[in-house]
Amino acid sequence: MDERFFYELVELYGLYAVFFLAMIEGDITLLLAGVLAHSQFFGEYSFFKVLTAGTLGGVTSDAIAYALGNSFRTSVREYRFYRAARPRIERLTEKFGILSILLSKYIYGLRTASCIFYGVAKMPYQRFIPLTLASCFLWAFILSGAGYFFSGTIETLIGDFHQIGIYLLVIVVVGIVGFYLLERFWLAKKVEEADPERVHKLEHAAQEKLHVLSHEIQEHIHLRRSPKSRRKSAPKQKRLVKNREAKATIKKG
Numbered sequence: 001m002d003e004r005f006f007y008e009l010v011e012l013y014g015l016y017a018v019f020f021l022a023m024i025e026g027d028i029t030l031l032l033a034g035v036l037a038h039s040q041f042f043g044e045y046s047f048f049k050v051l052t053a054g055t056l057g058g059v060t061s062d063a064i065a066y067a068l069g070n071s072f073r074t075s076v077r078e079y080r081f082y083r084a085a086r087p088r089i090e091r092l093t094e095k096f097g098i099l100s101i102l103l104s105k106y107i108y109g110l111r112t113a114s115c116i117f118y119g120v121a122k123m124p125y126q127r128f129i130p131l132t133l134a135s136c137f138l139w140a141f142i143l144s145g146a147g148y149f150f151s152g153t154i155e156t157l158i159g160d161f162h163q164i165g166i167y168l169l170v171i172v173v174v175g176i177v178g179f180y181l182l183e184r185f186w187l188a189k190k191v192e193e194a195d196p197e198r199v200h201k202l203e204h205a206a207q208e209k210l211h212v213l214s215h216e217i218q219e220h221i222h223l224r225r226s227p228k229s230r231r232k233s234a235p236k237q238k239r240l241v242k243n244r245e246a247k248a249t250i251k252k253g
Helices: 003-013 015-024 026-038 046-071 080-106 111-120 125-158 166-192 196-223 227-252
Strands: none
Touching: 003 015, 003 026, 015 026, 015 046, 026 046, 026 125, 046 111, 046 125, 080 111, 080 125
């Protein structure tokens, strides 16, 4: 995907572009969106917004692939890309079980095919969605975080983005392409050779991170409630207290 095309779409459609592009070419999208998040391109909490849009885009794409496999399992089996990917998916599944959903995000050629595979295999939908949600969250966190960190490091070492302009852009793009190729080819091979015990530890860490982030979001929403909503809720709370006191008085009587 051309970087200029990406920036034009994001400038026009913002996070909606990140969401839809994450469904099509998630790696480059998340890396570049992470770079933009560092400059607060998407406003306050830019990185969190990119992480959310990327995760939801990945989950939506996976759910569509799963649905296709589940609905058209007979015809899907005849497609060349599926027949080529199936032996690798089966080996991965035999070695890691359901954790192969988590790992398939980092193996070139298996990302979509693995979701179709689980649809064909009739994995329960309520089991597939939580697994792919955790997988997409970790995937989006790693890639957008890499773009965010890389951009921040370059700016710290060299100077402000607006001052160095095209030089920083070239360095960032080269770094992103390098990371993308590293993730797509070298990391894919390492993942298939990984030790299952290490993968279990990684899954546990991802679940903990997701739980902490969910808790932080709830706290943030609670703290940012407008004064109006607080004033509106105050009379309701007073009525509830009065009702409880009245019930307690009746019981005593």
